[in-house]
Amino acid sequence: MAIERSSPTMLKKSRLFTPGPTPLQPAVQEALARPILHHRTDEFRAVFKECTAGLKQFLKTDDEVLILSCSGTGGMEAALVSVLSPGDAMLALVAGNFGERWAAIGRAHGMAVTVLEAEWGDAVPAERVAEALDRDPRIRGVFVQLSESSTGAAHDVEAIARVTRGRKDTVLVVDAISGAGAMRLETAAWGVDVVVVGSQKALALPPGLAFVSMSSRAWAAAERAETPRFYFDLARERKAQAAGESAFTPAISSVVALRAALAFVASMGGVDELVRNAGVLGASTRAAAQALGLPLVAPRAHGDALTALYAPSGVESGAIVKALKAEFASTVAGGQGKLKGQILRIAHLGYYDATDILGLLATLEIVLRRLGHRFDLGAGLAAAEAEYLRLTP
Amino acid sequence: MAIERSSPTMLKKSRLFTPGPTPLQPAVQEALARPILHHRTDEFRAVFKECTAGLKQFLKTDDEVLILSCSGTGGMEAALVSVLSPGDAMLALVAGNFGERWAAIGRAHGMAVTVLEAEWGDAVPAERVAEALDRDPRIRGVFVQLSESSTGAAHDVEAIARVTRGRKDTVLVVDAISGAGAMRLETAAWGVDVVVVGSQKALALPPGLAFVSMSSRAWAAAERAETPRFYFDLARERKAQAAGESAFTPAISSVVALRAALAFVASMGGVDELVRNAGVLGASTRAAAQALGLPLVAPRAHGDALTALYAPSGVESGAIVKALKAEFASTVAGGQGKLKGQILRIAHLGYYDATDILGLLATLEIVLRRLGHRFDLGAGLAAAEAEYLRLTP
Structure with a gap:
């Protein structure tokens, strides 16, 4: 498999994008x-x-x-x-x-x-x-x-x-x-x-x-x-x-x-700023997900602590989770309970900044492309950046 | 200025993208x-x-x-x-x-x-x-x-x-x-x-x-x-x-x-793999730069340790360096000697991975947009991701 061949030769930093534990400050x-x-x-x-x-x-x-x-x-x-x-x-x-x-x-x-x-x-x-x-x-x-x-x-x-x-x-x-x-x-x-x-x-x-x-x-x-x-x-x-x-x-x-x-x-500046940070990162992630064709698990009731996404049709969510880990050493969470194996979850709560989330979304695009999902490369980033710009005028 | 207003409210992690010192392993x-x-x-x-x-x-x-x-x-x-x-x-x-x-x-x-x-x-x-x-x-x-x-x-x-x-x-x-x-x-x-x-x-x-x-x-x-x-x-x-x-x-x-x-x-896997890593990150960065209209300082003789770029016409390189630092706490290098104030330099040597560089390029797009440069959001990322995929089949 292509990912197996390429992954040993690129440097990878372990990154957690899980909704707990989150990266240590x-x-x-x-x-x-x-x-x-x-x-x-x-x-x-x-x-x-x-x-x-x-x-x-x-x-x-x-x-x-x-x-x-x-x-x-x-x-x-x-x-x-x-x-x-x-x-x-x-x-x-x-x-x-x-x-x-x-x-x-x-x-x-x-x-x-x-x-x-x-x-x-x-x-x-x-x-x-x-x-x-x-x-x-x-x-x-x-x-x-x-x-x-x-x-x-x-x-x-x-x-x-x-x-x-x-x-x-x-x-x-x-x-x-x-x-x-x-x-x-x-x-x-x-x-x-x-x-x-x-x-x-x-x-x-x-x-x-x-x-x-x-x-x-x-x-x-x-x-x-x-x-x-x-x-x-x-x-x-x-x-x-x-x-x-x-x-x-x-x-x-x-x-x-x-x-x-x-x-x-x-x-x-206090907890309100941390909340605002997660809000902007969450909104940017949701914008990218929509552009890439990954449906939200909670489209009406979503919070900002994390974003849970279904895989696009034709791709298994478990394969996305595994490929992000194998190729980029980034850990996103899979599903729990009755959603096990069906979704991926990306955290925004805590010590994350825009560079983290935009970097993850770019590697998500690479992984989706490798897994055969059809979309315009960069489309998710374009949407995420536009949403970021809209929310931080 | 817009950046001043938005930057205090978002979390920012200090990141060095300078060609020495580089991030510590x-x-x-x-x-x-x-x-x-x-x-x-x-x-x-x-x-x-x-x-x-x-x-x-x-x-x-x-x-x-x-x-x-x-x-x-x-x-x-x-x-x-x-x-x-x-x-x-x-x-x-x-x-x-x-x-x-x-x-x-x-x-x-x-x-x-x-x-x-x-x-x-x-x-x-x-x-x-x-x-x-x-x-x-x-x-x-x-x-x-x-x-x-x-x-x-x-x-x-x-x-x-x-x-x-x-x-x-x-x-x-x-x-x-x-x-x-x-x-x-x-x-x-x-x-x-x-x-x-x-x-x-x-x-x-x-x-x-x-x-x-x-x-x-x-x-x-x-x-x-x-x-x-x-x-x-x-x-x-x-x-x-x-x-x-x-x-x-x-x-x-x-x-x-x-x-x-x-x-x-x-x-x-040895120094060859570290060299290959910098090579892929450098090539991806050059692809993004071309898509975004930032001319290479060394178009014919470029190495892979870093990429030096001129600002796009109408934008000052110093403003890009400052804005990346102010809004995202990312430090890219400016010019030295006779190129002082004219270029920005992004490092690939050492402990960098694809997530780092793609994240930086996304924030560079945001900063360029704020500074009035005209381009399609996501275009740099699309080019960088495509080059990454081409080089890591």
Whole structure:
């Protein structure tokens, strides 16, 4: 095969275009390489407090944001077990693989899970949430993704929060693991009760930390919640973290690196600029995809954290993913769950710039041409550049 | 100005597309970050010997290759003072800024310098070297650049060596600082007497090391040469380096990193593959330049270490350089010497891959459009991708 012959002779730099992990920000790499601090010291407490303050700005809230040493899924579980008791009714909005995870965590802890499903690629509209809550007033929690990473679709969290925030006994828990920092999220202004974020997404850190913000409504629910919990006991964390410590040994180097990551976001002008960056890169990618004949998985409900694309007719998406890796050492994500083997996913969240994305799109054109797809070379780039120019006048 | 408004809001990664320094290879970065070794130890001697062995492969010679702790210019001076005596006649082939450096070093040491000049952008043909040597048989050394970094032009070193190698008392000294590893160089097979290389070029190290290979003819000249020298006394270095040490304190971390750089070249399949890589990237860049209406500075004599381009009519090259830096944090080189302010130069030597160069070319299109140049968006990319596909079937 042609690609096999040519690939050994060209230099290739490993690049991740996956929606987590994302490329590490260089200041993060430097921070990770430093000698370790001890976590029960004033020096580390100062770092920790800077981080929690920075996370509040990142999530646009005055609520406490807790730092947990676990993956994003751990943060999801911590949030769920902290606001619900076994047997509680909960609503899981399922528009893809990660929506299913909310339902699975709820079932694992004995919750009465009602699922509101959307076609993969679509999102569950706020009206359906309102109807479901009207139908079953016992529902104590609504669980949703800001960005559904398996399809690139986004939920209208602002509209959903408008539904939940008037209902005293129902909290809104948002998995913003891949959405925060890539799409608009006004935690306080919208009235979102719990937000969960992962470190390996827009903040461009390695995986290993999760961040959970809790509103006063969420803390009230936590006081009532009887789900057994120890490591994920957020009330215990709240007490410790008020003093600049975590309840248990934290991932120290990752916290030091988190400070560097938050400083980088601040240096860009704050989270709004990072969101705008992902928005421009996402729009440019969608423009290229349309010009090249790669249909969007989420044409109506797309977010900006990533773009999920079907292969053009006659080409297998798996072949595209493999060829980008083999010839250019660029890793784009394939499909998950029921979209496995059918799509490719290109990340925009985090530490990506226009040169990254335009370079990837050019190599995508080369790979599509090798795989026999018919289009005018350069057409995707022309569309992406035009969209970039339109959005950055 | 539009660029000023848009640039603060988009993420930008600093990228060097300059013909030295070039981006550091990651294994080099890791090696540089290690704790220091002592240089008078068996551990370091083993590293040093691995490096000199690897450099022989890199330069395709069995001649000793000496490692000097200095910049490339230091390597040039070491070579010149080692093979000539004050008052000796020497021939400097001057096709640009770095050719002038050979003449300047010669004059600084009292040599009788004859200059063979070419128009900047052209190269001095081997026939003119033969004529000059016939005219003045006292000439003891011919000094030339493999790649003239100020114009992107290349000398036909193979043909020039055919002229010099039959003349017993005339050595050929090649500045391959930016050429080695980016263009064909068969030191032994062509009969090149002295080759000078710098670390911050194709080997993707920081500046600080120079490498000098010396043939037996060159060593014979060194025995006769009476130019005063101490730090640049290559005979002294030869003796020390045979034992895996340098005569004076070496740039230890850079030598450790050099081993990593040479291992990377070996992992690609050897220097021929690195040369091929630069060749494909150079050809793709030239194709894009033609499609976009940016004339080559060296249309007939171009090398592959870098591409030097004039701005399209109506656009200032300095504005292009500035805009790439301001909007995308990409640094391309401007002109040097008499081409200052007139051209831009894009590097291909070293640690660059297709994604890098295609990404840069896309941002170049965006910048050209902003600066008012008229062309079809995507035209440069279409040409570059087509050329890439043609050369990597």
